Amino acid sequence: MLRWIIFIILYIALGVYTLQALRAVTRFPWVYFAYMAMSLLVLGNFIYQFTLGDNPGRVLSVPKSYAFGFLLAMLSFKAITIIFLFSEDIFRFISALYLKINGTPKFFNFPERRRFLSVLALGIAALPFSALLYGMYRGKYNFKVLRYNLEFEDLPDGFDGYQITQISDVHSGSFDNREKIEYAIDLINQQKSDLLLFTGDLVNNKAEEMLPWKDLFATLHAKDGKYSILGNHDYGDYVEWDTEELKRNNLEQLKDLQQEIGFELLLNESRYLTKGNDKIALIGVENWGRGGFKKAGDLNKATAQIMEKDFKILMSHDPSHWEDEVLKHPYHYHLTLSGHTHGMQFGIEIPGWIKWSPVKWRYKYWAGVYEELGQMINVNRGFGFLGYPGRVGIWPEITVITLKKKPLT
Structure with missing residues (x-):
């Protein structure tokens, strides 16, 4: 008081x-x-x-x-x-x-x-x-498709030109306009990507938030499937549950919802994607974040079934995981896909001129593509919004990444 x-x-x-x-x-x-x-x-x-x-x-x-x-x-x-x-x-x-x-x-x-x-x-x-x-x-539904061509010397030939759509941070509990979400879902499908990857935070807190939107997100499609991971908000840690059992049931319900939508949820797991005789490893870890966020991600467990020489794409919700653990890991992770920061939903971006948001004072890697030690990360600015019900300058993002074989010089 x-x-x-x-x-x-x-x-x-x-x-x-x-x-x-x-x-x-x-x-x-x-x-x-x-x-x-x-x-x-x-x-x-x-x-x-x-x-x-x-x-x-x-x-x-x-x-x-x-x-x-x-x-x-x-x-x-x-x-x-x-x-x-x-x-x-x-x-x-x-x-x-x-x-x-x-x-x-x-x-x-x-x-x-x-x-x-x-x-x-x-x-x-x-x-x-x-x-x-x-x-x-209007800003919160001002969806933008951002395209990146990323080159790798050791990309298997069968995956040259392979297209991935990434979305992140849906936060369905914040939505208030079905027509705008229908438009965004259509925009994702219009990309006709080979693979659709969702990098966490389907809800704000409770699985029930996704129920009104489940049918829409179930219409998402990609040729080689849809995969997802959990973000920090998906665990229900920010709710005062009456019992631990209710909290566990909420997480299980959210996992079931992801399956009903058509996402294959990777919980510290990996899968191989194949094109003819070529393959790449897709790895998904649970949330790992610094500064008090849940650290359930386990890279060693997630990569137990893949080889060190494999071309690897890692889904990890929080980019601080890439900075603190992934870059230092014995394995080489060619491309990591993250979200979490939302770009703080506020900033100034003029391509080729300026990219600024207050969130940069907390996260070194906060929006877009970065490269360190020969490894790349894309930090998606988020599909939805949380807290402040809007976006200023940092618009909701649908990322389209095309993998390219880097020519030998």
């Missing part, structure tokens, strides 16, 4: 401070009242959804996600405005102090706020505010 009281006081204080910029820009009272009403409505909805709503507690429902999203947009607007106002107030204080010391005014008076600076502050603050609202309205 104390945390809520402190949060409410801080939120209202920030709102009152931001109101000073509006007062400097316009003299229409209805603008002030509209701002205050919207600010309080966002706060009230957030408190309601996280305390008295239909789904209180840690589990994120769609209404709770939107409540968080609107709060995030409002806080970003206030924070940026306050940065300008606070900077100006420091200057105003120094100016008033200087004049007082020199005996110019009889009393200690602050100079008036400069209207131009308030207009600038509100204008800049409106950019992330609008972007976050757009991200919730």
